[in-house]
Amino acid sequence: MRLLIILALTILNLSFAMSEKQDKTVIKVESKPQIKEEEEKIENVKFYTERSTYKKGENVCFVLENNSNNEILLPSTAPYAIFEKEKPEVAIFSPVAAQIIVVLKPKEKKQWCWNQKDIEGKEVSSGNYIVRITIFDKSGKKYFLKSEFSIKL
Template identity: 40%
Template sequence: MRIILVLTLFIFNLSFATVIFNSEKKEYKENENICFYLKNNSNNIIFLPSSAPWAVFEDEKFEKIIYSPISSQVIVKLNPNQEKKWCWKQENFKNKKVSAGEYTIRITYFENGKRKFATFKVKIVSDYSDAK
């Protein structure tokens, strides 16, 4: 009976697979590239409005944008189980290094004709021994 319940829950969870947007780590030392990915774990094709549709913010309300890459304005198709990866060099719009602290990275994508956003937080630490 437990096996049937576990298998049912597993199959149920697969049917609600989602789009995942996250970094490779939660903390980075200063000057280290912050690399992250968007993985389409849904059953739908998703579309990106450009080759790099992400931005870095200093706040959770998305009012203080500090960086957004220059990218080609082409629609990028991401099929189910496909993944795309980018890296941020910890720079602002003036190509100056940002200070240690917490930042929010947000991506824009389209699924079933609807604009959606996904976010994650990342921490930059000045002493790598404090990073995880």
């Protein structure tokens, strides 16, 4: 009887030890460097705000001029976003727009205006901002053009 108890305890102890054994495989996770979207120049194309400083409540207007001999493609009817200069990783406003390709022909220009409200419809505070637009050339290469401006009381 004693032998059976010792044998049962040994088997139980052995099975318990085996169930606690964990796989010690180490998985190394390498973090990829973040890719920063760089502003690229596209010859004879200008993107700018009409002024560098706006008063609170004024419409902030910006213009895309195609002074080149090539068509420019816009991915929507309003392909811009507004960012705080100090936090350029998250847009504070990006308009809802028809997702259709808009062609900007040579020597044409297009203008948009923003009412200084964020995505929730709240007026933004005074500070420094960036408006960024996304455009494509005929080959499909993507460009990000930006312009900086300030909002003051």
